[in-house]
Amino acid sequence: xxxxxxxxxxxxxxxxxxxxxxxxxxxxxxxxxxxxxxxxxxxxxxxxxxxxxxxxxxxxxxxxxxxxxxxxxx
Numbered sequence: 840x841x842x843x844x845x846x847x848x849x850x851x852x853x854x855x856x857x858x859x860x861x862x863x864x865x866x867x868x869x870x871x872x873x874x875x876x877x878x879x880x881x882x883x884x885x886x887x888x889x890x891x892x893x894x895x896x897x898x899x900x901x902x903x904x905x906x907x908x909x910x911x912x913x
Contacts, residue, residue: 841866 841862848854 845854845859845862848858
């Protein structure tokens with residue numbers, strides 16, 4: 840969405856340096872937030888995957904789906 844805004848403003852010759860900077864900072868913050876969420880999920884997954892329920896069942900396969908869902912925004 841922000842890329843589209845940049846393209847339109849650039850095409851109309853109204854993309855100022857401060858606007859470009861603000862849009863880039865916003866995109867960086869969004870990607871950094873997604874990265875941190877993915878790291879937290881991986882850490883939780885590794886901690887839970889090493890535990891079993893006493894029967895020997897491993898939880899790692901049950902924890903893969905939430906990691907993928909959080910890493911790929913729909």
